[in-house]
Amino acid sequence: MNIxxxxxxxxxxxxxxxxxxxxxTDGIVVSPQYFGTTGYVSAPFDEGRTATHEVGHYxxxxxxxxxxxxxxxxxxxxxxxxxxxxxxxxxxxxxxxSNDQFMNYMDYTDDACMNMFSEGQKARMRAIFExxxxxxxxxx
Amino acid sequence: xxxxxxxxxxxxxxxxxxxxxxxxxxIEAINYEASSRGFYLNITLTGDRIMVGNRxxxxxxxxxxxxxxxxxIRSEIAKIDLKSIPDFKAPSHESYRDAAASAYFSVKTKExxxxxxSFDHGNPPIEIAPIIEALLKLAKVE
Numbered sequence: 001m002n003i004x005x006x007x008x009x010x011x012x013x014x015x016x017x018x019x020x021x022x023x024x025t026d027g028i029v030v031s032p033q034y035f036g037t038t039g040y041v042s043a044p045f046d047e048g049r050t051a052t053h054e055v056g057h058y059x060x061x062x063x064x065x066x067x068x069x070x071x072x073x074x075x076x077x078x079x080x081x082x083x084x085x086x087x088x089x090x091x092x093x094x095x096x097x098s099n100d101q102f103m104n105y106m107d108y109t110d111d112a113c114m115n116m117f118s119e120g121q122k123a124r125m126r127a128i129f130e131x132x133x134x135x136x137x138x139x140x
Numbered sequence: 141x142x143x144x145x146x147x148x149x150x151x152x153x154x155x156x157x158x159x160x161x162x163x164x165x166x167i168e169a170i171n172y173e174a175s176s177r178g179f180y181l182n183i184t185l186t187g188d189r190i191m192v193g194n195r196x197x198x199x200x201x202x203x204x205x206x207x208x209x210x211x212x213i214r215s216e217i218a219k220i221d222l223k224s225i226p227d228f229k230a231p232s233h234e235s236y237r238d239a240a241a242s243a244y245f246s247v248k249t250k251e252x253x254x255x256x257x258s259f260d261h262g263n264p265p266i267e268i269a270p271i272i273e274a275l276l277k278l279a280k281v282e
Contacts, residue, residue, distance in 0.1 A: 011179025015239040034178075050177070057237050067236050068258050085175065108177040 002027025016057035019134035028054035044110035059125040064106040070096035078120035089113040169248040174261035176241035222254040230259030
């Protein structure tokens with residue numbers, strides 16, 4: 001997996017390429033102000049979770065709110081529906097008639113408040129390395 | 141006589157129908173919101189008042205009557221069938237992988253709020269691209 005660390009700008013902390021894209025841009029890109037735990041970083045993005053989030057995309061995960069309102073899905077069955085990203089470190093968040101899983105790495109909360117992938121997300125990530133999966137060559 | 145009553149009924153239907161359409165088209169607010177993990181922008185236009193918000197807070201101001209961007213937005217909005225806003229297609233989805241902020245456009249009337257599907261900030265659906273460009277100019281956002 002390629003990791004490019006370089007200034008991005010425009011309020012973008014980092015981005016990734018989903019499986020199946022061109023090989024010369026395959027990987028993740030993170031701005032140095034949000035990469036790692038030392039150096040240029042500062043709170044609230046100083047615990048390396050931007051890279052974790054982007055690797056999630058690289059391994060085929062969508063944002064936990066499904067990039068839309070309540071009916072839009074992240075294609076993982078054990079993550080609750082939501083209509084928006086969460087920010088900061090909320091004590092709770094309730095949207096689309098359920099509690100948001102704002103501590104999930106695929107939300108937009110602060111680094112210190114992200115700490116998990118769901119079992120469904122793990123399965124979705126592992127699936128891309130299965131024979132015939134979009135990244136099975138990496139596993140061979 | 142029957143024709144007379146029929147005409148009255150037909151006229152009443154047309155009047156009430158047009159009243160309902162007029163009411164539907166009375167726009168209370170236009171809103172544009174864009175966000176990524178490190179970026180937030182919210183623009184709300186209510187009459188000649190504009191409120192611009194970012195992660196630091198909100199600022200509200202009055203737009204002078206006759207402002208060309210305001211006039212343009214009003215004339216362009218009038219051309220849109222508000223019910224079609226949710227069907228506008230996003231030209232790209234770079235926000236899905238965080239390469240762009242995610243944006244929404246909505247128009248609020250007394251009866252309803254018509255909201256678009258999400259699209260990339262900087263690449264809106266073609267139907268509303270001129271309006272969003274004017275909104276960003278009005279909000280003095282690059």
